[in-house]
Every structure is written in C-alpha cells, then in structure tokens.
Amino acid sequence: MKLPYNKPLAAxxxxxxxxxxFAAGELNLFNWGNYTNPELITKFxxxxxxxxxxxDYDSNDSALAKVKAGGHxxxxxxxxxxxxxxxxxxxxxxxxxxxxxxxxKHVHEDFANPDWDPGRRYSVxxxxxxxxxxxxxxxxxxxxxxxxxxLDPPEELKGKINVAPEMNDVISSAIMYLGGEACTTDKELxxxxxxxxxxxxxxxxxxxxxxxxxxxGRDLAASLYWNGAAxxxxxKNPDVRYGYPKEGxxxxxxxxxxxxxxQNVENAKLFQNFIMSPENAALISAFARxxxxxxxxxxxxxxxxxxAPEIIIPQEFVAAGxxxxxxxxxxxxxxxxxxxxxxx
Amino acid sequence: xxxxxxxLSATEVKVQQQQAKRNWLLCTPALIILGVAAxxxxxxxxxxxxxxxxxxxxxxxxxxxxxxFKVFFNKDIFTDSVGIADAHLSIFWRSIRLxxxxxxxxxxxxxxxxxxxxxxPQKDRNFWLFMVTIPFWTNLLIRTFAIMEVxxxxxxxxxxxxxxxxxxxPIQMLYTDAAILVGMTYVYLPLMILPLYASMEKLDFNLIExxxxxxxxxxxxxxxxxxxxxxxxxxxxxxxxxxxxLGAFVTPRVLGGGKRMMLGNLIELQFxxxxxxxxxxxxxxxxxxIVMVALLFYVKNAQKSGLKYD
Amino acid sequence: xxxxxTSKAQFSVRKLPGFTLIAIFCFVLLYVPILTLVLYSFNxxxxxxxxxxxxxxxxxxxxxxxxxxEATGLSIVIALQAALYATVVATMAALGTTxxxxxxxxxxxxxxxxxxxxxxxxxxxxxxxxxFAVVKEITQYRGITYLVLAHTAFCIPFAYLPIRARLEGMxxxxxxxxxxxxxxxxxxxxxxxxxxxWPGILAGAMLAFVISLDDVVITEFVKSAGQDTLxxxxxxQLRRVITPEMNAISxxxxxxxxxxxxxxxxxxxxxx
Numbered sequence: 001m002k003l004p005y006n007k008p009l010a011a012x013x014x015x016x017x018x019x020x021x022f023a024a025g026e027l028n029l030f031n032w033g034n035y036t037n038p039e040l041i042t043k044f045x046x047x048x049x050x051x052x053x054x055x056d057y058d059s060n061d062s063a064l065a066k067v068k069a070g071g072h073x074x075x076x077x078x079x080x081x082x083x084x085x086x087x088x089x090x091x092x093x094x095x096x097x098x099x100x101x102x103x104x105k106h107v108h109e110d111f112a113n114p115d116w117d118p119g120r121r122y123s124v125x126x127x128x129x130x131x132x133x134x135x136x137x138x139x140x141x142x143x144x145x146x147x148x149x150x151l152d153p154p155e156e157l158k159g160k161i162n163v164a165p166e167m168n169d170v171i172s173s174a175i176m177y178l179g180g181e182a183c184t185t186d187k188e189l190x191x192x193x194x195x196x197x198x199x200x201x202x203x204x205x206x207x208x209x210x211x212x213x214x215x216x217g218r219d220l221a222a223s224l225y226w227n228g229a230a231x232x233x234x235x236k237n238p239d240v241r242y243g244y245p246k247e248g249x250x251x252x253x254x255x256x257x258x259x260x261x262x263q264n265v266e267n268a269k270l271f272q273n274f275i276m277s278p279e280n281a282a283l284i285s286a287f288a289r290x291x292x293x294x295x296x297x298x299x300x301x302x303x304x305x306x307x308a309p310e311i312i313i314p315q316e317f318v319a320a321g322x323x324x325x326x327x328x329x330x331x332x333x334x335x336x337x338x339x340x341x342x343x344x
Numbered sequence: 345x346x347x348x349x350x351x352l353s354a355t356e357v358k359v360q361q362q363q364a365k366r367n368w369l370l371c372t373p374a375l376i377i378l379g380v381a382a383x384x385x386x387x388x389x390x391x392x393x394x395x396x397x398x399x400x401x402x403x404x405x406x407x408x409x410x411x412x413f414k415v416f417f418n419k420d421i422f423t424d425s426v427g428i429a430d431a432h433l434s435i436f437w438r439s440i441r442l443x444x445x446x447x448x449x450x451x452x453x454x455x456x457x458x459x460x461x462x463x464x465p466q467k468d469r470n471f472w473l474f475m476v477t478i479p480f481w482t483n484l485l486i487r488t489f490a491i492m493e494v495x496x497x498x499x500x501x502x503x504x505x506x507x508x509x510x511x512x513x514p515i516q517m518l519y520t521d522a523a524i525l526v527g528m529t530y531v532y533l534p535l536m537i538l539p540l541y542a543s544m545e546k547l548d549f550n551l552i553e554x555x556x557x558x559x560x561x562x563x564x565x566x567x568x569x570x571x572x573x574x575x576x577x578x579x580x581x582x583x584x585x586x587x588x589x590l591g592a593f594v595t596p597r598v599l600g601g602g603k604r605m606m607l608g609n610l611i612e613l614q615f616x617x618x619x620x621x622x623x624x625x626x627x628x629x630x631x632x633x634i635v636m637v638a639l640l641f642y643v644k645n646a647q648k649s650g651l652k653y654d
Numbered sequence: 655x656x657x658x659x660t661s662k663a664q665f666s667v668r669k670l671p672g673f674t675l676i677a678i679f680c681f682v683l684l685y686v687p688i689l690t691l692v693l694y695s696f697n698x699x700x701x702x703x704x705x706x707x708x709x710x711x712x713x714x715x716x717x718x719x720x721x722x723x724e725a726t727g728l729s730i731v732i733a734l735q736a737a738l739y740a741t742v743v744a745t746m747a748a749l750g751t752t753x754x755x756x757x758x759x760x761x762x763x764x765x766x767x768x769x770x771x772x773x774x775x776x777x778x779x780x781x782x783x784x785x786f787a788v789v790k791e792i793t794q795y796r797g798i799t800y801l802v803l804a805h806t807a808f809c810i811p812f813a814y815l816p817i818r819a820r821l822e823g824m825x826x827x828x829x830x831x832x833x834x835x836x837x838x839x840x841x842x843x844x845x846x847x848x849x850x851x852w853p854g855i856l857a858g859a860m861l862a863f864v865i866s867l868d869d870v871v872i873t874e875f876v877k878s879a880g881q882d883t884l885x886x887x888x889x890x891q892l893r894r895v896i897t898p899e900m901n902a903i904s905x906x907x908x909x910x911x912x913x914x915x916x917x918x919x920x921x922x923x924x925x926x
Contacts, residue, residue: 378807
C-alpha cells in the first residue's frame, strides 16, 4: 500500500523523535493515566541517562488488548493483581526476576509472595488500595463499615449515593455482602446478588467517576469507591469518612512488569529495581495518593498520608480485605449478564 | 432508474461511460483510505462475530453462532430458559429515542441559527461560522464538565434563580433525562448547523421575494420555498447528528449519572470487562444494519431528486 | 452582536420571525459553559466546582506540565492533517457522486463513504488495533501516520456531507457556460466550481477538524508509545482527579484560536 502522504509524515515524525535522542537509552512505560509522578521519572532519567516515554491507558482490558495485538513498542506495563495471571499465562511478560534484585529486600512481606505472582518472578509493587465506602458523616452518622450503605441504604442517604461504574468491583462487593466469595459461580447466590443490586439501584443517584467534587459540593453523601479518592474528598470536606465493609471488601494492587517483547530490557529492569527503593516508592505515593507496598517508604511520604485512615487500613478491618483474583470466563459471563440487566 | 435506460444513442452511451469513469476516479482516494481504515477493519469484525470468545478477551478461531444468538435472545442465567434479549432491546430503544430527540432539538435550534448566519452580509459569515465552531475546539470531556457546572444543584442556573428569588430550593437538573438531552444537543449542535449553513448560504432570495410578491405568509414561504431548497442540508445535518449520537456514552454518563446503559456502553462492555468480542461485533453490525437501511432509503430519495440536474 | 441583532422593524425578505431570537439563544447556550470553564481556570482551589478565589496557578502548572503540552501539540498536528486530507478527498468524492446520472456502484460508494459514521468507534478501534499491529510488527515503524490515517478515514463523512449538501443545490449551468467558452475542465473547476463550493468546503473542513480533535476511542487503540493526544490524556485522568489545569489549557487554546480567527477576519475585511 502506497499512500501519497507517507513521506512528509515520516519526516515530521523523525523530527519529533529526534528531540528525544540525547539520552543514552530509552524506556517506554505503559501506565494508567495520571498515575506516574513526573519527579520520579526525572530522577530515574538523570540517574541512569535514560529517556523515559510514558503512554497512558484507562483500563486493564484495553492495555491487555493492545499488548496482545503486538507491535506496540512498550517495555513496561502496570497490570492490576486480578489481571496479572492472564498476562503471565498468555506469555506476555518477561521473567525479569525482581526477587533477585538488589532492592527486593524493601518489599513488604505481605506483598513479597502474592498469589497473582508467586515469588515475585515477574512484577514489583507499584501501588495498592481498596474499594470501600465513602460517607459524608454530616448526613449519616451511623456505622459506615458495611456495604449496606449502598445495598440497603439508611433513609438519610437514599438518593444521594454514587456507585463506581466498575463491573468487577461492584459485583464482588455485592457478593461479599451476601456472604459469598468474589468470582463465585454459585447461581443461587448470584441470583440474590442480582436482586439485591436491582432493588438497591433506585436509591442511587449516579454511577459515575469524578466524585471528589461532588462530596466537596455536598451533592453526594455516600459512594462505593476507591480509597485514594476518599482521602482527597476528606481534604475538601472534613466530614467525609472512609468505611471498610466488614462483610468483605476488595483490595487491588498494580504491579510493574517487563513485557516479553520489550526492546529496552536492561533499562526496564533498572526501573523495576529503582522503584523498590523506599525513597522512590514514596514519590509514587506522593503523587497518586495510594500506598505502595515498600517498607520504610513512609518516612519519605508527605505528612498528611502517614496516618491517613484511608491509606493505612486500621488493624480491625485488615482481615476483611481480599485481593481480587482473575475470575473464570464462566463467572465473567454471568457477571456481564447481571451488569447489563442492572443498567438496562 | 429503468426509465432512464430507453434508447440512448452510441455517443450518449460513450459520454455516460466516460462520466462514470471520471466519477470513479474522483472517488478513488476516499475509497482507498476508507478501505484501509474503515471498511477493511469492519470486515475483520464481521468475521470475528462468528468466532468463539477467547477466555480473557480476544477470540478463538473456532466457529460459533453464539455472538449473534445473544444479540436477540437471552438464555436466562438462572433458569436456562431462552427468551428475547429484553435488556438489549431496551438499550437499543433508549438510544434510538434519545438520538431522535437530540436530532430534533438540534434542528429546532440549528435551523434558525444557520439561517441567521446565512443572512449576514457576505464578509461576516465566516466570522459567525467560527463563532459556532470555537466552543468545539475544547475537549469534549471539559465541555461536558462545564455544562455540569452550569446545571448542578449549586451551579450557575440554580444560584441565579435562587438569588433573584424565583425559586426557593434548587431544581434537580443534573442526572435527569433532560440533562442528557441538553448535553447531547450541545455536543452535536455544530454537526447540524454547518451542513445547514452550507446549503442555505446559496439561498436565492429572489425566489423568496417572489413568494412574498405572491402574498404568501412567512410561514408558507418557510415551508414551501426555503425548506425544500435547503433539504439536502437538513438531511445531511440530521444524519450527522443522529448516527453519532447513537453511540454516545460520555455525555449520558457524566450528565445522566450513568445509571442506565446506552448502546455505546453496551458494546464497549463486551470489548472490555465483559470479554465477549464476538457479541460486541455482532451488536455493532446489527446497529450498522439498522442505520444502513435508513440511509439507503434516503439515497433512493436523493437519487430521484438528483435526476433534475442532468 | 450589535448591528445584526438589533435590526430594524421594517419588512425584509430575509427575516423570519423568531429566528434571530433563537439564534441569539443558541449563541448564549454555546458560550455559557465555555465562559464557566474559562472562569474556573482562574480558580485558586483545585476544584472544578467550588470557587476558592482568583489565581493563575493552574496556568503556571500547565506551563510546567510537559506531558499535557506534548499531548496538546500532537492533537493539533493530527487534527490539522486529518482535516486537510479528509476535506480534499471528500471534495473529490462529492464531485464524483453528485450532479451526475446514476451509475453503477454509486450507492455502494455512498455507503462506504458514510460507513465510519455508522459503526461505533470501539469496533473500528479494536479492528484497527489488530490490523495495524501486524503492520507495526512487520515494518517496525510506529509513527503518527497510523493515527493520521485512522483520523482521516473517520473525518471523511463529516467533510463529505456538508460539501455534498452544497453541491446538490448547485446547478451546472455556469460550468457548462465555462466549457462552452473553451475553458479546460481544470480552469472551469478552479474558477467556477471551487468558488461556488467554498462555503461547503469550509464547513466540512471545520467539522473534520473538530471531530478529529475530540476523538478518543480510536486514538486510544491505535496510538503507539508516547502518542497521547489531549483526549486520551484526559481519559486517563477521568478515574482519578481532574484539576482546573485542564481548564487553563482549554482557555489558552481558546484564546489562541480567537486571536487567530480575529486576525483572519480583520485581514479579510481589509482585502474586500
């Protein structure tokens, strides 16, 4: 195929690229949008004389589809825990052996041997958090550590509830509320889950992102959402509190892994090692406001994060938190049907 | 068309053939680009709609009619009984209804605006045209957030209304169907105004004057002179608003609260967390089919009216 | 909005009752949200919804944010190219499909040209991802040509329809006259058809530009490393925090475009 405008374009692209050509090496990081601290990148670039290019993605599925298709040119990717096994099984990741890297000693014991990457042979921790309940306590002052807040809402909250538009997070939260385990295919239970969600939905105001503003403006009084947003919402509205549902809540962790067809493998490994150092991990957290799984990083973190109850899970609630697994295709099919029915 | 084919002389046939050749040549660049970046990919998707969904996204290269089956029928996940896929149908219907309303509102607002621009002095028209487009050089999401800012409970409209004592309590406008309609109209308005303007700009006001000379009322002039003359613009604008708004999902989510799915969300779900690419492909081809039937209907009409330029 | 709006009460064939009023309403509608976003770009707080005082800190922060500047630049580069190519080929295609006897394949051409309108973006996006990945793998070329090509394709119907609408209402008497005067087909096109067609072409090009500038889904799937445009950058922010920095960038872009448009406008005035 010969296209008439190929040449001038190639020339423009060359010029655009040449401006990046001074560093000795290159590194292409494929990460969630608005998730990478520019300071961290500059520091890495200067330490190793590498030019880092960041490209954003907005969901695990689109990142997976892109890398699977091939020809992408990325070196590093940051999948969530419940996708990591897919990446590994599909043969998309390089066994870069972070467990043998110098800085691996800093990784917190809880995250040194996770189910999704046994022995940490592929990935290093980036950030982790939870899916819990955000409540404006000036509207409702009862117990907020329960998913009943949005599934069986108290009168004060009805019509002021938001639910994150994320299929896996919502359905697993509802399953745990009804006593099951995430990724279950127990149809009896799933039927109850569907009925519970369908019954609860009229009490919700919205299923949307961007809730921080609405808690600040007091348009919303409760939401099922991520902890980092709860933290930011509290900064703007001091009545906001974050609850950990005692029935069970989902935990997630995004980890950095090297791609099998990476072109800058050495730099990618350098980056993996780099972000396991406490000082650098603290930079990651300071920007996106989630915990990072590296011991000793707390002392480098911004003061307001050190004792934030949204970020440091209070001891009594730790046990109820479960990392989401990769659900079976059968479970996914059932969840999609429920999700579609919920929003029809 | 058949009436056209009665006894043509040899030269006429030759001229006609030459013309057809010229027409094809003129269309070739567009067809090549579209073939590579639109129609070709669509064929891939058509093929995919007959495959088996991969376990974690993508497809297995094994024939399956499940994708198509699921567009229309629904095997109840709990009782295994087969029924019509009412969830899909109600989502289709909601999207079509919303798009129709958006098109109508855009037409009601866009027609007078395009007419206003077209009746400015020649040298001012491009200025007004730019005035219409400039808001749309801002990112869609930012624009949608700006609308949200205007209509939310503590937003501009409610603040103004309460401060001049027209209302006591704020009106809930955000997260209503009306909010979606306002947002969609805002997003798609230039797609209506620009084609309308393009066909109005050349309006022959002598014809309109003739209409008035014959003692026609303004309404009759509008209905019987202006509208027939600018019909191609109305049709083009309506297509440009109606079809893309069928797939819209950002505006319904941000302004409507996202509690109900639109067609765009449904299809996106299949390619994302739902991990059922064949169903997603089949759903989109169904949509394509519906739209195409409507469009072919229009082309037939357009060709009939096109004959008069020969 | 001075003289055109407050026009006199006397009878004019151009006036239709209520039309000017609706047009004014339309412009107000178009600009109220835009003014809001300009206003909030000067918010000293980090909120799009709560006014905390005047500040230009978001302009400073946008000025410092290299990622967003690169994304903005790339968006504009792609949109300009895509709009240019789409308008040229759409004009040719419009000339080849209107004001002619029906010919074999005409309906097929029409359908193909409008196809990008009819298929939800995500479908084209996924299919393009698969096709382009193969090409990228083989050629190892990952430049912006893929994005320009994909954008050009979906911009074509947006450019084509206004141009076609314009053409449909033009008779070819003038062109025939030109031909009778022995003008070559090119000269007759250049001096007769093109000037008549110009408003349609301008409308089409503007639409194509705007459409390309807003595209997110196809771009997200086609882009290679380091090719974030403003919309894909925004998409990444959607789940986290959106600050008035975005408003600052939008406002800056608006200001630049308003200045450019005014310049063109003034220059045009001088010429006539």
